[in-house]
Amino acid sequence: MTAVQLRAKHVTRRFGAFTAVDDVSMQVQPGEVVGLLGANGAGKTTLIRMLLGLIAVTSGSVELLGGPPDRERRRRLGYVPQGLGLYGDLTVRENLSFSARAYGAAEPVLPPALTAHADVLARELPLGVQRQMAFLAALAHSPEVLVLDEPTSGVDVLASAALWDTIRTQAEHGAGVLVTTHYMQEAQQCDRLLLMSNGQLVAQGSEADIVGSTTAVAVHTSDWAQAFAALNAAGAPVMLEGRAIRVANASPAELQEVLNAAGIEATMQPVPATIEERMLVLARAANAS
Amino acid sequence: MFGVRSATVRFGHTLALDDVTVEVPGGSVVAVVGGDGAGKSTLLRALAGEVPLDGGTIEAPPKQRLGYLPASAGSWAALTVKQNIDFVAGIYGLAGEELTARRAELLDRASLTPAAGRLAARLSGGMRRKLGFIMAIVHRPALLILDEPSTGVDPVSRIDLWRLVSEAAASGAAVLMSTTYLDEAERAAQLVVLDSGRILVQGSYDQVRAGFAGVITRTGDPVRAEWAWRRGRVRHEYWPGAGPPPGTTVVAPDLEDIVIALSLVRRNEGSS
Numbered sequence: 001m002t003a004v005q006l007r008a009k010h011v012t013r014r015f016g017a018f019t020a021v022d023d024v025s026m027q028v029q030p031g032e033v034v035g036l037l038g039a040n041g042a043g044k045t046t047l048i049r050m051l052l053g054l055i056a057v058t059s060g061s062v063e064l065l066g067g068p069p070d071r072e073r074r075r076r077l078g079y080v081p082q083g084l085g086l087y088g089d090l091t092v093r094e095n096l097s098f099s100a101r102a103y104g105a106a107e108p109v110l111p112p113a114l115t116a117h118a119d120v121l122a123r124e125l126p127l128g129v130q131r132q133m134a135f136l137a138a139l140a141h142s143p144e145v146l147v148l149d150e151p152t153s154g155v156d157v158l159a160s161a162a163l164w165d166t167i168r169t170q171a172e173h174g175a176g177v178l179v180t181t182h183y184m185q186e187a188q189q190c191d192r193l194l195l196m197s198n199g200q201l202v203a204q205g206s207e208a209d210i211v212g213s214t215t216a217v218a219v220h221t222s223d224w225a226q227a228f229a230a231l232n233a234a235g236a237p238v239m240l241e242g243r244a245i246r247v248a249n250a251s252p253a254e255l256q257e258v259l260n261a262a263g264i265e266a267t268m269q270p271v272p273a274t275i276e277e278r279m280l281v282l283a284r285a286a287n288a289s
Numbered sequence: 290m291f292g293v294r295s296a297t298v299r300f301g302h303t304l305a306l307d308d309v310t311v312e313v314p315g316g317s318v319v320a321v322v323g324g325d326g327a328g329k330s331t332l333l334r335a336l337a338g339e340v341p342l343d344g345g346t347i348e349a350p351p352k353q354r355l356g357y358l359p360a361s362a363g364s365w366a367a368l369t370v371k372q373n374i375d376f377v378a379g380i381y382g383l384a385g386e387e388l389t390a391r392r393a394e395l396l397d398r399a400s401l402t403p404a405a406g407r408l409a410a411r412l413s414g415g416m417r418r419k420l421g422f423i424m425a426i427v428h429r430p431a432l433l434i435l436d437e438p439s440t441g442v443d444p445v446s447r448i449d450l451w452r453l454v455s456e457a458a459a460s461g462a463a464v465l466m467s468t469t470y471l472d473e474a475e476r477a478a479q480l481v482v483l484d485s486g487r488i489l490v491q492g493s494y495d496q497v498r499a500g501f502a503g504v505i506t507r508t509g510d511p512v513r514a515e516w517a518w519r520r521g522r523v524r525h526e527y528w529p530g531a532g533p534p535p536g537t538t539v540v541a542p543d544l545e546d547i548v549i550a551l552s553l554v555r556r557n558e559g560s561s
Binding site: 037039040126127128153154155156157158159160161164165168182183184185188189190191224225228229232237238239240241242243274275276277279280283 | 316318323324325326327413414415440441442443444445446447448451452454455456458459460461469470471472475476477478484493494495518519520521522545548549552553556
């Protein structure tokens, strides 16, 4: 049995007086796709940089493939940063050849979708093709663990499905995968989710575990524009959904009171909250404190 | 009613928009989804009068009643938040106390008041898109066109932006926005799915679901690989015509399933 592929034990990282990551423990097992969620500044990137050995921990410990994240172990890692890490002035073939040599791997065979672009400069290609190329470059050396930063952001659904097929195939062959994402469709492709806020790991598990005790109410009314304006003016975290209004972490009675005062008739329906609504509630709490 | 009718746009040999008709009624949000190169920006720029049509017609208000947030920048990096707003407001003749009041109101609604004196270059991605939004709406346009206001923006700022967009619609504006996020399309009053310059499907989310023909099944081992795609550990498979084989598990499709299924029809049948 292979060891845990990524592990953080009570990891903290401070930059001066600022604590970017605060006592975080997590792990990624072989064959598992783990999604890392959080707003900007939640500490996701700092955590990943420590797991990869790119910056030091202030306290606690990290393990990559069963040991310290040194150069030898990083060779067995595949990493696709959000900026993709391609060379715009090199062609598709040159990019892939360069990264294969950097990892001491054989040059990858171009899939049909990339063959047509083999001699085109990377910067001249559509984003979807660039992403495919970055994946191919990161996978050429058969990495045992994959770290992906928003892997399908901006590509169409078919290209996104194809990228997820690649990610899943790697996981089925035993790779552990850590995916950071802002994108709820991506989160739903993961086996397990981690949610960070203000440097701390605040929830983990399934989508339901991440949503936790956060609630939401759907407000239905014939005069949605007036109702929206009234609830918005009252400071409620409102969101338009079709012709209904969603409010996170609100009590139906309080909302009813606001609408009654404005002379608007409406019905209230408790609905399951979304991951984003949990994040919104966390952000509001952080701003208030 | 604003919108485009049978709009066609060519760039050289590329058909960027192919006979596209989209209506944008006042007081509602119409969301255009599609990947890179689907034609979203071309559609928005055509309605904004930034790209000439090769065929079809446009119904849009005069420039001074139109607000447009382009996909790039939308603000000047070397100006402060306040200077950016004042500059654009000046173009529309907004000045004095009226400008002061309008600026304060918009900054407050976008939670940008504490950043009013900051250079746009120093804003986070989410704050910069909110500033771009304010600049597009400062003159209370009748038609608001937003090109990917939320791409790459963190989820909390994304909800903020959606609230700002909703406010604009609630006060009567017609809003046409593009997005790469399917959940935003689900929340809009109307959604338009573009693929290689053509409309795959449009309507409210309920209409799109109701109008979807065929069946989607969940399987570990798809019968026809070219009609299947990944959803987590399992795959979904689309049966456009005749029903699926007995013993398969049928799922209620979400927007992602529907868009993939319709894209596959174009790929698998359209090219033959």
